[in-house]
Amino acid sequence: MADIDFRTGDVLEIFCPFTEARVAGVSAGDVSIRWPWWRNDADVEWIDWNGNVAIAGGPDTPGWSNELFRTEPPAELLQVGADCRVGIPPTVVHVIEVQRFDPPLETGRLPRPHREIVVLTRGVSEDLNAVEQGIGLNPDDDIPLMIRLVFRPYAFLDLxxxxxxxxxxxxxxxxxxxxxxxxxxxxxxxxxxxxxxxxDGLGDAKRSATVSTATQTGSHEIEVERWRRAAHAEPPVR
Structure with missing residues (x-):
């Protein structure tokens, strides 16, 4: 479980150790992996997860830029029934949305997520006109994600x-x-x-001093530029 209270704008480094798996299927754009994590949620009758997860089949496939998981050997070399390893190499992303679910979301898999972060990889800017964009991750499930906060704009303020x-x-x-x-x-x-x-509607002398000290030099523009350097992207204009 990632012990971070994520918020929009966070720049993160994500890593998942490569784990033994097996190829269940291959198509023109995807490779289906017998997923080494998650469990079937028997209490959800309307979703029957088959234990497989499809990941992008290689750099020339449409979903590659939105895929964090990689395989060893590379996905484009895999065949049905082959043994492989699946994981996430160290990858920098930035958060464009944080979703919370109460009760936890039914996905057909366990554990059920009570929150999800939607991220873009470094170098990709958020497109406010896109119908759907980003990669959804449950930071609290049993995939052994290692998540490090690289940079948080306005870290001295709370929402x-x-x-x-x-x-x-x-x-x-x-x-x-x-x-x-x-x-x-x-x-x-x-x-x-x-x-x-x-x-919370209350004042706090210690936090007040922190905010004052943090903003004695710099500016909003400089804080945004620090984010640009970390994310290699442009912030959304709302």
């Missing part, structure tokens, strides 16, 4: 924090790309920032 900027304008922080000005004028906050209340 829901209210701050005042250099010009006295009040803002709500709903995420690095989701600044909401209480005067309705838009824009982005001018540093330094002063914490007014936390996301």
């Amino acid at each position: 829901g924090d209210d701050v005042a900027d250099r010009h006295g304008r009040a803002w709500c922080f709903d995420g690095p790309w989701e600044w909401r000005a209480y005067d309705g004028q838009g824009g982005t906050p001018a540093w330094p920032l002063t914490l007014l209340t936390g996301g």
Whole structure:
């Protein structure tokens, strides 16, 4: 289980040790792997998972750019019945969405996810016009994912924090790309920032000092540029 409270904008490094598996099927675009993780959820009658997972069949297949898992030998060399190893080499991604499920989502597999992060690989920018984009991951299931937080923009703020900027304008922080000005004028906050209340509606002297110190130098633009360097991508314009 990843002990990170993920949020949009997080830049992560993800790794999964390569594990013994077997090829169950091969098609023009995919290789079906007898998945070495997960268990069938017998209490879900409307989904009957067969124990296989399809991954992109090689660099020339359409799903390759949205595939984190790789095989050894490479997927394009595999044949039905062959033994292989499946895992994720160290890969940098950035989070574009965090979903939470209460009750946990029924997928036909165990464990049932109570949250999911949707990520894009380094170098790929979020397209707000795309109907569907990104790779969904359950960071808490029994795939032995190793996840390291590389960079978090505005790490010194919590979601829901209210701050005042250099010009006295009040803002709500709903995420690095989701600044909401209480005067309705838009824009982005001018540093330094002063914490007014936390996301819980309370003040906190220690956190107030942290926010003040973190924003004495720099700017919103510099914080975004730090994210660009980590993600090799452009932030979404909402």
